[in-house]
Amino acid sequence: MRHSHPTSDDLQALIDAQMSLEGPLLPILHAIQEAHGHVPEAALPLIAETLNLTPAEVHGVMSFYHDFRKAPAGRHVVKLCRAEACQSMGANALSEAVLDKLGIGWGGTTPDGRVTVEAVYCLGLCACAPAAMIGDRLIGRADAARIDAELEGAA
Amino acid sequence: MKIWVPMDSAAKALGAEAVVAAIRTEADRRGVEVEIARNGSRGMIWLEPLVEVETPEGRMAYGPMTQADVPALFEDGPEKALGLTEELDWMKRQTRLTFARCGLTDPLSLEQYEAHGGLAGLRRAIGMKAEEIIDEVKLSGLRGRGGAGFPTGIKWDTVRMAHADRKYIVCNADEGDSGTFADRMIIEGDPFCLIEGMAIAGLGCHAEKGFVYLRSEYPDAIAVLTRAIEIARATGVLGADVLGSGHAFDIEVRVGAGAYVCGEETSLLNSLEGKRGVVRAKPPLPALEGAFGKPTVVNNVISLATVPVIFEKGAAHYADFGLGRSKGTIPLQIAGNVRHGGLFETAFGMSLGQIVEDLGGGTASGRAVKAVQVGGPLGAYLSPEQFDTPFGYEEFDGQGALIGHAGLVVFDDSADMLGMARFAMEFCAVESCGKCTPCRIGAVRGVETLDRIAAGDAGAIPLLTDLCETMQDGSLCALGGFTPYPVMSALRLFPEEFGAVREAAE
Structure with missing residues (x-):
C-alpha cells in the first residue's frame, strides 16, 4: 500500500480498469484505496464524470461505508x-x-x-x-x- | 510423512503459519521428507492450530500446537496427541452434511473435492428440469440459513417463474453477526461447495450470473474463493458450458466495505449496484426485482452450500434430520466465553443447555454462565433457566428469541447486561442505514435512555420499553426491528441491573 499523491491519469486508469463490471463504484473505490491507501478528494470528480453521476452522489456512497478513507491512515x-x-x-x-x-x-x-x-x-x-x-x-x-x-x- | 495444517483464518490467528515454519525447520534438521498439506478447520477452534499426521490407521490429531510442540510430532507419544481425528468425541457426535469435507480436504483441490462426493449434486441437477430442481429443494425442507428461515425452494421458484432477460443468484456472504463464522469457515475450507450450490441455483432459476457479496473483514476468505472460482472456470465447472450441460453460469466476488447493514438483502443489492447500502422497501421482492432490477435469488452462504449435498444424497435424506419444520442440519457456532468454542453441525433439536454446557463445556473463565446471546447482535439473550429450549426456528420464537445464523455467544456472571443493552443500541446507531426513523433516531434515543437508567433513573424504563416497541413495529428491516430483542431480553431477565424490581419490568 502506497501513501502517494496519484496523478489524474493514475486515478483514471484505476477507474477505467473496473468499467467492464456491473455496478463498478465499490470496486473502483476499493481499487483506488488499495493502490494509494486512501481515496483522494481529486478522485471524486473523475469517478463522477466516468459513471455519469454527480460528485455529491459519489461522496454519498463513499462516506456511507466505514472502509473508505479520505486521508491516509498510519503506517x-x-x-x-x-x-x-x-x-x-x-x-x-x-x-x-x-x-x-x-x-x-x-x-x-x-x-x-x-x-x-x-x-x-x-x-x-x-x-x-x-x-x-x-x-x-x-x-x-x-x-x-x-x-x-x-x-x-x-x- | 504427510502433515495437515489448517489454513483457516482462526487457525492462522492462533499461530498456524508459525507451526508450518517450525515443521519445515524440524524436518530439515532431521532430514525427514515432509509433505505439508493445507486443509480447512475441523471446527474445534479451542484445539487450533490442530495439526494432523497421516498414518496407516488414519489421520492423527495434535493440538493446540505451538512451535515448541513441533519436535515431538516426529517422535512417539507427543504430549498434544489427541488420537484419530475421526474418533474425537466432537467429530463423532456431529452430522456433517454441509461441512462434510471441511477440514478433510485441501480447499483448493478440485480432485479431492470430487473424490469426496463433490460435483455429484451438480451432475444430477444437470439431468433434471428446472421444475424438478426446485421440487427437490422444496422437498428437502431447506430454509434460509441467514436467519429469516424462509423456505429456499419457494424463493427459487419465484425467480424461476419470473420473466426477464437476465436473472441473478446472489450469495450473501456479509456475515457480520458477532458469534458467527460458519460462512467464513466453509468459504475458506470448502469453497467449491458454495460454487456448486450456486451453479445448481443457476440451473434451477435460469440464471447465468452469480455474485458473492463477501465482507472485507474476511481477507482470507476473499483470496480462497477468488482462487477457487478461477480453478472452477479453468476446469469447466463454471463458464459458458457448465460441465458440458449447455448451460452457462459464472460467479464474481464482490467485496463489501464494512457496513453491517449490507447483510440485509435489499441493502446488499444496493451496495452491489454501487449505491449507498440503504434498505429498500419490500415489495417489490428481490425475487422479482432484485439486483439491477432483475429477478434475483439472495441466499446465505450456508443455504447455498447445503444444496450440493441435498442433490448428492437426495432431498429425503436431508429432510430426515431435524425437528418439526426445522429440517436438516444446522452448523452451530459456539463462541464467546466458552471452553470449547467452535463449529458443530447437527440436526435441529438439541437443547440450548446441551449446546452450552455439554458441547461448549461451560465458560472459558470457569465462572457460572449468566446469559447466552443467540443469533448475533440482533438476537435475544437467554438465561440458563431457558436451557431446555430445543434448537429450532419455532421453538426459539416461542421464547421471544431467534436462532438467526446459529451463532451462540456465552457470557459469564461478570457480564454487565445494562452495558450490553446499551451496546446493542449503540451498534444500531452506528450501523443504521438512516432510511427509516425508528432505527435512525430510535437507536440514538435508546442509548440516551439507557444512560439515564444507568444513572439511576428507573422511571425511564417504560420509555425504553415504548421505544423498543416503536422500533420493532416501525423499522423497515431487521436492524432497527430486532435491536429490541437483546435490549428487552436483558431487561426482562436482569431487571435488577436496570434498577428495576422484577415486578416493575413485567
Missing part, C-alpha cells in the same frame, strides 16, 4: 473487535489498554503517523476472542502485551 492499522463475543472475553479492557498506551482514541493515529487504531465489528474469530488484526495479520486470544509486542517490532 500500521490495528483493528480491534468490539463485538459481543469479543466483549465476553474482555475486549473492552483490551481496547482501553491499547488506546491508553498509544494515547489516542478510536479512529485516531499516533502523532508520529505510526499507528492507527480502528474499531471493527467481527472478524469471524468469535471462538478465539478477543480478536485483532494488525495490517493483514489476524490475532486470536489477543492481549495488550501481544499487540504491544507486534507493534514494537514495527517501524
Whole structure:
C-alpha cells in the first residue's frame, strides 16, 4: 500500500480498469484505496464524470461505508473487535489498554503517523476472542502485551 | 510423512503459519521428507492450530500446537496427541452434511473435492428440469440459513417463474453477526461447495450470473474463493458450458466495505449496484426485482452450500434430520466465553443447555454462565433457566428469541447486561442505514435512555420499553426491528441491573 499523491491519469486508469463490471463504484473505490491507501478528494470528480453521476452522489456512497478513507491512515492499522463475543472475553479492557498506551482514541493515529487504531465489528474469530488484526495479520486470544509486542517490532 | 495444517483464518490467528515454519525447520534438521498439506478447520477452534499426521490407521490429531510442540510430532507419544481425528468425541457426535469435507480436504483441490462426493449434486441437477430442481429443494425442507428461515425452494421458484432477460443468484456472504463464522469457515475450507450450490441455483432459476457479496473483514476468505472460482472456470465447472450441460453460469466476488447493514438483502443489492447500502422497501421482492432490477435469488452462504449435498444424497435424506419444520442440519457456532468454542453441525433439536454446557463445556473463565446471546447482535439473550429450549426456528420464537445464523455467544456472571443493552443500541446507531426513523433516531434515543437508567433513573424504563416497541413495529428491516430483542431480553431477565424490581419490568 502506497501513501502517494496519484496523478489524474493514475486515478483514471484505476477507474477505467473496473468499467467492464456491473455496478463498478465499490470496486473502483476499493481499487483506488488499495493502490494509494486512501481515496483522494481529486478522485471524486473523475469517478463522477466516468459513471455519469454527480460528485455529491459519489461522496454519498463513499462516506456511507466505514472502509473508505479520505486521508491516509498510519503506517500500521490495528483493528480491534468490539463485538459481543469479543466483549465476553474482555475486549473492552483490551481496547482501553491499547488506546491508553498509544494515547489516542478510536479512529485516531499516533502523532508520529505510526499507528492507527480502528474499531471493527467481527472478524469471524468469535471462538478465539478477543480478536485483532494488525495490517493483514489476524490475532486470536489477543492481549495488550501481544499487540504491544507486534507493534514494537514495527517501524 | 504427510502433515495437515489448517489454513483457516482462526487457525492462522492462533499461530498456524508459525507451526508450518517450525515443521519445515524440524524436518530439515532431521532430514525427514515432509509433505505439508493445507486443509480447512475441523471446527474445534479451542484445539487450533490442530495439526494432523497421516498414518496407516488414519489421520492423527495434535493440538493446540505451538512451535515448541513441533519436535515431538516426529517422535512417539507427543504430549498434544489427541488420537484419530475421526474418533474425537466432537467429530463423532456431529452430522456433517454441509461441512462434510471441511477440514478433510485441501480447499483448493478440485480432485479431492470430487473424490469426496463433490460435483455429484451438480451432475444430477444437470439431468433434471428446472421444475424438478426446485421440487427437490422444496422437498428437502431447506430454509434460509441467514436467519429469516424462509423456505429456499419457494424463493427459487419465484425467480424461476419470473420473466426477464437476465436473472441473478446472489450469495450473501456479509456475515457480520458477532458469534458467527460458519460462512467464513466453509468459504475458506470448502469453497467449491458454495460454487456448486450456486451453479445448481443457476440451473434451477435460469440464471447465468452469480455474485458473492463477501465482507472485507474476511481477507482470507476473499483470496480462497477468488482462487477457487478461477480453478472452477479453468476446469469447466463454471463458464459458458457448465460441465458440458449447455448451460452457462459464472460467479464474481464482490467485496463489501464494512457496513453491517449490507447483510440485509435489499441493502446488499444496493451496495452491489454501487449505491449507498440503504434498505429498500419490500415489495417489490428481490425475487422479482432484485439486483439491477432483475429477478434475483439472495441466499446465505450456508443455504447455498447445503444444496450440493441435498442433490448428492437426495432431498429425503436431508429432510430426515431435524425437528418439526426445522429440517436438516444446522452448523452451530459456539463462541464467546466458552471452553470449547467452535463449529458443530447437527440436526435441529438439541437443547440450548446441551449446546452450552455439554458441547461448549461451560465458560472459558470457569465462572457460572449468566446469559447466552443467540443469533448475533440482533438476537435475544437467554438465561440458563431457558436451557431446555430445543434448537429450532419455532421453538426459539416461542421464547421471544431467534436462532438467526446459529451463532451462540456465552457470557459469564461478570457480564454487565445494562452495558450490553446499551451496546446493542449503540451498534444500531452506528450501523443504521438512516432510511427509516425508528432505527435512525430510535437507536440514538435508546442509548440516551439507557444512560439515564444507568444513572439511576428507573422511571425511564417504560420509555425504553415504548421505544423498543416503536422500533420493532416501525423499522423497515431487521436492524432497527430486532435491536429490541437483546435490549428487552436483558431487561426482562436482569431487571435488577436496570434498577428495576422484577415486578416493575413485567
